[in-house]
């Protein structure tokens with residue numbers, strides 16, 4: 070099987086919600102550069118992305134129509150703090166709107182990572198700190214830039230700051246994270262690319278034991294696993310029209326941007342709308358150690374770095390197995406030039422066990438159907454960690470999102486066995502700690518169950534008191550309450566609480582609103598204080614579901630600009646307006662995540678751990694929608710060990 074590099078033959082967008090093309094990104098950069106002027110390299114691009122058209126325009130669109138294209142752009146100027154936001158018409162080659170935000174800070178860009186590292190490694194105080202730890206060869210030292218949060222340090226006020234953590238390799242290909250250089254933290258002003266100070270909290274011996282995960286470094290590789298091939302002899306069951314995929318009864322437009330990565334649009338089943346736009350709009354990783362510089366660790370990997378910017382080019386037969394269709398992704402580099410992530414999005418089908426089965430024991434007749442799912446995925450590497458985003462669509466109308474977290478845990482050094490240090494983490498190897506932390510994600514779900522007008526209801530199971538109406542104490546029932554006003558709700562596992570997105574326009578065979586339900590199975594209680602400097606900036610994590618009325622400018626739950634934010638922008642502020650959400654075009658924000666108390670098995674590279682959520686049809690269909698599946702018998706299946 071061969072893959073086709075679609076970038077070689079760039080095609081104009083066929084649907085108004087498709088991401089910007091290579092040519093469009095170049096054009097946008099040109100318009101903004103011309104507007105600002107100045108020497109080459111003066112304008113630096115944080116992001117260039119599609120300015121999504123109004124919903125009405127998308128609804129009125131049919132394939133073959135021409136449409137306006139426009140972009141949102143965030144730029145900053147070399148040596149100048151602040152961000153300038155733009156909206157640009159690509160069709161008209163004009164600036165539609167711009168806003169100067171001197172107090173906002175851009176994301177930390179990939180192009181800046183190595184510059185920050187080089188700047189810190191050249192600083193005499195940092196070199197001195199390394200010497201104190203018996204590190205002489207600075208070429209083996211690695212420095213990861215971490216967003217600094219907002220901690221009111223006078224020296225950092227008003228700047229664009231990164232702090233840092235460092236490690237040292239024992240040889241050029243060694244796993245650096247096995248050797249944390251503990252207690253040494255440089256704080257850098259990114260705008261000036263100048264080290265502000267080097268904090269040295271005291272020498273902890275650098276752990277010497279190598280812990281490598283590459284195949285070459287393993288003493289022996291096992292050979293007892295026979296190949297598994299996924300074969301679709303008649304080809305795949307999906308078809309692409311530009312970036313729209315049609316599979317089974319599903320139709321989905323696949324988007325992508327530098328910040329959120331994968332986005333899905335106009336999701337429908339059998340022509341019935343379910344979700345206008347779905348994405349993972351933010352994520353934050355709060356750490357739990359109060360010690361030294363570790364107390365600042367609270368990174369927003371989407372808002373401060375961008376999962377799209379850090380997306381991988383995926384490899385056939387390794388990242389993706391079977392009959393794979395890839396989509397290329399274009400994003401803007403810091404210089405505004407289009408940058409290609411070849412094979413950034415993977416699409417394939419998977420067998421998923423049985424869909425349903427019944428044996429009528431009286432007639433001895435059995436009916437069984439196979440399930441399968443469509444998988445749309447991408448993987449991003451944020452420093453030491455990998456995040457795999459997997460959207461699944463099932464034959465019976467279910468939608469599932471799964472985040473797979475893998476890669477290398479953030480490691481910290483300690484004197485082996487130090488009880489003070491190991492209180493806030495697990496010593497995963499002598500002198501190496503994986504600190505307690507969480508990975509909290511927010512799915513922005515612009516639901517459109519059979520139309521834009523929806524209502525969210527909270528569904529709880531309650532028990533009747535034992536008494537004349539419940540003589541045996543067995544009675545329980547579901548109570549459903551509409552959410553009238555925007556705000557946040559928490560899960561309650563003891564009442565089996567879940568939420569339902571109900572249509573305002575359509576009813577099912579029983580006369581009830583057609584609906585999808587969201588169960589908060591991976592909601593993740595947090596342990597940060599909401600009044601702490603990190604807690605204030607991630608206010609969204611203190612509820613498991615937020616409901617707001619649709620507003621195209623309310624995109625990210627911690628605000629547009631998260632780096633160095635103080636928490637005043639975002640969902641906690643929006644909901645103070647107390648806008649009504651019952652029977653309106655609304656957005657659900659589901660907060661879920663991983664509570665990560667690191668294990669020895671997470672080291673030196675972590676097997677995938679998973680979190681996510683499901684959206685299940687709940688009265689959306691009048692009955693099981695998969696009765697029309699054929700009772701096929703898979704002809705490639707065989708009896709294992711038949712010859713023995």
Ligand SMILES: [Cu+2]
Pocket residue numbers: 474478506507508665
């Ligand atoms: Cu983790």
